[in-house]
Amino acid sequence: MNQEERMEAISHYLIGHSSIQIEDICDMFNVSKDTARRDLVRLEEDGRIIRTRGGAMKSSRKEDIPSYEVRMENITEDHRKIGRLAAEKVRAGDRIILDASTTVQTCSAALEGKECTVVTNSLHQADLLASYHSVNIHVVGGILHKSHRYMYGNEAVNSMSRFFADKAFIGVVGISEKGLTVAHEEDGAMKRKMIEQAGEVFVLADYSKFDRNDFVKIGDLEEVDHIITDRPPGESLQSYFKMKNVTVHLV
Missing domain, CATH: 3.40.50.1360 (Rossmann fold)
Structure with missing residues (x-):
């Protein structure tokens, strides 16, 4: 499964769930934590999620940007x-x-x-x-x-x-x-x-x-x-x- 396919799957998951954790993505797609974080970075840039400490939650507003401290948690x-x-x-x-x-x-x-x-x-x-x-x-x-x-x-x-x-x-x-x-x-x-x-x-x-x-x-x-x-x-x-x-x- 490539990144675009994972991103679509994560977005679909968040339709029925309030949040997702890095570990969930790793288990779902058998990928590393760095790969999971990069998927969330892309989704955040598309305005589809809000990254949180250790994961993400769905977003309906593109202008919702996590705080600097939260983004630093996702530095690889x-x-x-x-x-x-x-x-x-x-x-x-x-x-x-x-x-x-x-x-x-x-x-x-x-x-x-x-x-x-x-x-x-x-x-x-x-x-x-x-x-x-x-x-x-x-x-x-x-x-x-x-x-x-x-x-x-x-x-x-x-x-x-x-x-x-x-x-x-x-x-x-x-x-x-x-x-x-x-x-x-x-x-x-x-x-x-x-x-x-x-x-x-x-x-x-x-x-x-x-x-x-x-x-x-x-x-x-x-x-x-x-x-x-x-x-x-x-x-x-x-x-x-x-x-x-x-x-x-x-x-």
């Missing part, structure tokens, strides 16, 4: 490998931008010992980095998104425009020939400005983000220099990346 070793490879791209003295995504936080966690300056709109990123003596931190001001603990709004975007960075590390929901997309405009406006302010743009995304589009476009592939991921995209998208001079790094 593949995500951590993506973050570690991203951190390897940071050189001594670099000025870098980090967005508020959970995948980018795995990069933050691997920055210990790196001498760099970080600009971020994420209180989670800042809190994690505060214990790293070699990292200088600038947090942009703005309106606080209480559930996900990031700054947004015109003040935050204007604050970000004051900084120029060597590299930006961005997480997205979708990557396709149409560009980069995320779920919400408030998040998208900040990511667009981060891309504008960086000399090099790194997109951190697991393979499930390929050939997908969400609600808000934040940039074209011409604006991306590198994609760090866990599996290669399909041949068509690979060819498009090559045409747009986007380098794909596999963990």
